[in-house]
Amino acid sequence: MDEHAPADHPTKTRIKPGQYVIISLRRMIAEGRLKPGERIGEVATAEALGVSRMPVRTALRTLETEGLVVRLGARGYAARAITASEIHGAIEVRGVLEGLAAHRLARRGLTASEEREFRTCLSQGEAIFADGAFGNGALDLFYTYNLAFHALLVDASGNPSIGAALTRNNQLPFASAAALALDWSDRPSEYEHLLSAHRDHCNVVDAIARRDDDAAERLMREHAWAAVRGEKVFERISASRPAG
Amino acid sequence: MDEHAPADHPTKTRIKPGQYVIISLRRMIAEGRLKPGERIGEVATAEALGVSRMPVRTALRTLETEGLVVRLGARGYAARAITASEIHGAIEVRGVLEGLAAHRLARRGLTASEEREFRTCLSQGEAIFADGAFGNGALDLFYTYNLAFHALLVDASGNPSIGAALTRNNQLPFASAAALALDWSDRPSEYEHLLSAHRDHCNVVDAIARRDDDAAERLMREHAWAAVRGEKVFERISASRPAG
DNA sequence: AGTTCAATTTATGGATCCAATGTCAAGAGT
DNA sequence: ACTCTTGACATTGGATCCATAAATTGAACT
Missing domain, CATH: 1.10.10.10 (Winged helix-like DNA-binding domain superfamily/Winged helix DNA-binding domain)
Known part of the structure; x- marks a missing residue:
């Protein structure tokens, strides 16, 4: 780091x-x-x-x-002035892009190796929360797991334009999927936020596995807001920013 | 020079x-x-x-x-090697991004001046086809009108991340909305394609005006494929060079 | 004969130097 | 007193030089 x-x-x-x-x-x-x-x-x-x-x-x-x-x-x-509205918009864009990735995956189905990769990734996330304790090491573990899940989803979608658009979009603070564990890193008490994010991952994979493309897309869109659930982030943004 | x-x-x-x-x-x-x-x-x-x-x-x-x-x-x-699959993916990405813009607009409703702008833009498109004849000048007019419509939609959505992501995405040939009139410019017989694209615009604006966000998004997603309807484009792509 | 390790070569990344351009300010003229 | 012009300065853009890292090739050993 x-x-x-x-x-x-x-x-x-x-x-x-x-x-x-x-x-x-x-x-x-x-x-x-x-x-x-x-x-x-x-x-x-x-x-x-x-x-x-x-x-x-x-x-x-x-x-x-x-x-x-x-x-x-x-x-x-x-x-440039970064407003809360812009971060809101970037999260929205990430939602539709990753939602498209989930939609594509659910529509064309998972191969055996892809399904194995997803299950392995999810089990790694499960292992983090199975411990119950949540130290700094677990936070790093979740950071890696979270990035791996999103990268796997986008990569497996077979549409490189999604990843390219996401790479540009994720440069704004709090817009990236990495913001889940990164920007909350000073609050170890946010256990439930990360756990619910992991549950989101499981639900998305389940929807993909049962070929429910609309559900997978909708779940993934909603999951994009996981990093800012609790809306305290926007207070921090507007506090650090004077008038734009 | x-x-x-x-x-x-x-x-x-x-x-x-x-x-x-x-x-x-x-x-x-x-x-x-x-x-x-x-x-x-x-x-x-x-x-x-x-x-x-x-x-x-x-x-x-x-x-x-x-x-x-x-x-x-x-x-x-x-x-970069540009395959037909990548262009397909880029069009898909453009569809969800512009679909998001339409969804936002329909959800928050149009202001009076925005509605006036959209109606003015659509009437300009209507005027092109009202002539019946379709010369090269009309093709240029449609090119301008088409770009203006898409720019107006994205700009009015109030989410600058959509426009930023689209700018990157549109660098691929045939991925941009400009490909509608640009890459068909050697075929004046494609009158129906452009007319149906204009009808798509009208339907999207109608859906936005009646606050039907899901319909607006779905229509806009489907409209992204207007440039490649007829799938002859992909044959030209796989012939290894699109435009000369 | 194949594989592995090391050395050389080549190409990118960084630093410093030089040129061109735009801005700001001051002075003079109307 | 206000404005226009000119000159000086600061800042970005370009070119050249140097270091570092990676790839390839060759040789030696198994």
């Missing part, structure tokens, strides 16, 4: 500077440390992160395509 | 190397001069285009986000 210390690392870092700059800027924007409309200069960011201008330049172009920053003409870039 | 060192050229015909590389690579891929799966090296492309490696690097990253090239690990990039 990445440490969230910007300039704390010594000169030798195992993570590549390019990825480091991208995830740093993402965190800064998501946490509101870069306020909306605030200008982001290449040189300033490069010096602040202790890297050269080059990874900053590429990172800003990447973040521009992802919509997290906007260009200010020849005046550099600026952090 | 070619610059002969004009001292004070009034128009900004100065082509920047970055844009030049991007449009050159797009043309090469579209025209098949870069065959699918063919490896694209930075140095080779830079020397071929007479620029440095830097604009090629940024251009390849941009084209990667657009989905036209894929990474070959640390072995550079490759022109």
Whole structure:
């Protein structure tokens, strides 16, 4: 995992500077440390992160395509205001895309190996909650399991455009499926949220197995909102964001 | 196009190397001069285009986000092989995304100005077919009208993630809504296809107006296949080059 | 003869340097 | 006093150079 210390690392870092700059800027924007409309200069960011201008330049172009920053003409870039409505919309888009994946899978049926993969994945999730206890290790386990389930669903759907669209869509904070265990990581008491997410997974696989495509799609659409059930997330968003 | 060192050229015909590389690579891929799966090296492309490696690097990253090239690990990039199955999938994705936009609009209802915009747009489409004759000018008119309708739908939905995801998705040939009038442009006899597409638009707007969200979504999903109705397109695809 | 390990080569990623462009400010003229 | 013009500065975009990592090929050993 990445440490969230910007300039704390010594000169030798195992993570590549390019990825480091991208995830740093993402965190800064998501946490509101870069306020909306605030200008982001290449040189300033490069010096602040202790890297050269080059990874900053590429990172800003990447973040521009992802919509997290906007260009200010020849005046550099600026952090874009991320509203709760936009996160709401991104979750909605993820719902229909993963819903389409579930629909396709239910419609064409699972092969024997695919069904085995799904059952193996679900059993791994089951093992996490079978322990009853829920330490930090279990949270990491759930993070991996959750990502594996969603990746398996999208991958098995046989439509690469779904995965491509999801990759772009998931760059907004709280929009990705990883937000389930990632953004709640400071609250170990959210046991029920993660358990209900696991139950959602089981229900989706059951619907796929019995070839109920509409049910599978509907379940998957509703499951997209698992990360923000409890709606406290949006309070955190609107708190970190001034006026847009 | 070619610059002969004009001292004070009034128009900004100065082509920047970055844009030049991007449009050159797009043309090469579209025209098949870069065959699918063919490896694209930075140095080779830079020397071929007479620029440095830097604009090629940024251009390849941009084209990667657009989905036209894929990474070959640390072995550079490759022109993406576009199969008929991928186009099928991209159309499917466009269907669910625009279906989501229609669903949202029907659920929250149209404002007076939005309804007026939709009616104005539809009447423009109606005017094209009211003439009966269908020359090349009418084809251009339909192209503009079709794009305007889809843009209006996505824009009015109030979910910017839908438009962002569609922008990426529409990079594949025949996946965009523009493919309706663009890729059929050599067949003026396809009058019925375009007319049925216009009827689809009208039906979607009617469903939205009567607040039938499920019908609006379903109609919009089915409408995504309007460009490939008749399935001759896929034969042209499997003939390895769509447009020339 | 096949497989594995190591070394070399090649290509991408990063850093620094240079050029071009746009903006801001200050001064002068009307 | 206001506006226009010009010059200086800051910032992005491009090019070249260097390091690192991966792949391929060759040789040696089993």
